[in-house]
Amino acid sequence: MLALLKNLRGDKAIWAIVALLALFSFLPVYSASTNLVYVKDSGTTISHLIKHGVLLFLGFMIVYAVHRIPTHYFKGLVLIAMPIILVLLGYTLTVETNIGGVSANRWIPIPFVGVKFQTSTLATVVLMIWIARYLSKIRETEITFTESILPLWLPVCLVVGLILPANFSTAAIVGFLALLMCFLGGYPLKYLFVITGTGIVMASMFLFVLFNATEALPDRAGTWKTRIETFMHPEDASADATRQANDAKMAVAQGGLFGKGAGKSVMKNSLSQSESDFIFAIIIEEYGLIGGLGLLFFYLLLLFRIVVVANSAKTVFAKLLVIGVGLPIVFQAFINMAVVVQLFPTTGQPLPLISMGGTSIWMTCLAIGIVLSASDKKQEEIMSSEIDDTNPLEVLSGQL
Template sequence: MKFSLGNIIKGDRTLWVVLFFLSLASILIVYSATGRLAYREAGGFTAHYLIRHSIFIAIGFGVMAFLVNVVPVKFYSLIAPTALIFTIGLLILALIQYKLTGKATPRSLDLKFISFQPAELAKLSLVMFGAKMLASRQKTEKELRTAFLWVLGASGLVCGIISIGNISTAAVIFMGMMGLMFVARVPLKFLGLTALAGILMALLMYFSAPIMPKSFGRLQTFKQRIDDHIHGDKESEEGTTQADFAKLAIFEGGLIGKGPGSSDVSNYMEAAYNDFIYAILVEEYGVVGGVFIALLYLIFLFRGVSIVRASSRTFPAFLTTGIVLIYSIQAFVNMSVSTGLVPVTGQPLPWISMGGTSMIFTAAGFGLILSVSYLNKKDDKAEQQEQPVVVNVPDEDQELK
């Protein structure tokens, strides 16, 4: 078979184009935003993080191509329970390592040869498990209730562990799972009670934070960030917070921006290449560039909806739903933090913020979506081939006339 790009780039072509433009924006902004980091960590070699990030993006595209060409979608249904148990084990191991080593947070797990955040794997394994449970129990309300309890229990356990080190990531994942259950026709009374319980839990966390011991440090951070957003940050009076720098970057960007590589604010921000990368993007490319990136994520969301609607099988449809919702919510949160719409929280911008293994896990998520879109095309083609060909044969009497 003759080699061609079309034989590798399978699935939704629009989604591939969106990922290409996101990759291009990511490389440009990461290079601009890592100048300070390069002087501090790489001896002033400013291209260090550009090369590193470009390599991870290339690996990510390789992962997507591998998944869409080699791994069948039904494989994810088979491994879903095992993947979830494995993920829970990694999350617990990260907590144990955090307690034994005294790390700042239990977000990452250091295995000597590799360090990564188990929460990134949890996004995929939890969605696979939820999609499997919901897809296999769609006939009666009793089956849906059983599936709801399984998915709610798994989501509560996983997100509860993650929240010890990263409340915002736990919230993003849980909201994505709620959206998945809504699409899977779980009765609204169950979802409503769950949402009410979530609101009550958030209120409990907020008001109990002052009396909790320091070992519950994320609760104090959770409350402080909400208070700072509502009442204003005392440090903001001196203009020294990350949120202040983000607002300054957006203000200086104006309509068309200062130009590629012309960011000044990134030299003063600790998270310019990660949590606040959208602000640096607007500083260099203006409101026009910021709207363009937001539009790309909207296209991603709408293409995800199209893939779900085109799917004739429940598991692939639910798998796509969960992943698309989680990444869309994550992107919205990141952009909202940079623009000051929501309290400051640490959420990277999917496929744009600098990352290592997190980029690979994100690529795997995109690969699953592309695999489902490719499966839809194969199903449509097979259905068309199975349809009988109707030949209009003239009636004999009519032909004599």
């Protein structure tokens, strides 16, 4: 173990923040898992805690393995990963999964493991790497909009479009992050305005159809409509539609300044998804406003270190890569917290490194590993030097 710790590279502050968040997660997960045991009659609290621990352990193995990969290798690897993830997203739509009796084809089972893999989480990481690679290539050149359609916007549209039928909120988030990434990466603003305007028009048309011809959309459209209507007009919504939001608000209100104490939450047994999507509400109920702000501080600290790493990276690709895979982690955390306090409608986004989950933990760890790879000072000379033409992946990357 000591030898393993000595081989850790990259930003030590990020290692510490990630480790602290992971260790803290055992407390709210163990507490909230009683909802699964006594309400949903699923396993025991110890079994859920062990499962969470195993997923985190494997996640940290992913972090360790990925952070040893030189950053410029991801330029070539993403050329292989992008077509694979498009196939996986398409296949996911054919695997029938239900949430509350409504079709939600988001997962594919991993054989012999007993864990379901949510392909959209991997697609987000792959797409951000793809965008970083493209933007780093055109950084010093002038391009026309038509030149960027195939290499940039086609992959973005395909990924978002394949996620949309089963997961509207994730598709919207991925689309927004792609636009933000292009803005930060120096993509011409005049073209970005065209894309944004087109997106607004298409979103308006989609919402019009959603509220006036819901039956023409996928099965999940009814859920999307209900969530938006409940958020916009909670006074007109049914008791069932507002129960989850009201239970979350009650948990937050009962937490007060210092909370009820670890494991003493009352709302965890009535709040749906208290162990995953709404675990932040349980954290505030048990640890109070102080605990909630403390958790927010660590995510802000993680964001600060991500910006520091991006700023100190020597290559344009490394800078964009860190921003591209790092920002979604913190962005997802903010959305999860905003949903709990009713600033956003319910989206189904877990709290990174805290929520009980499956492969979402692994994909967060994958992104963290990439950030740590870019922060490794021992790789700076490799990243800033010319790519070895004997590496076929890098040759292909350069040609494309």
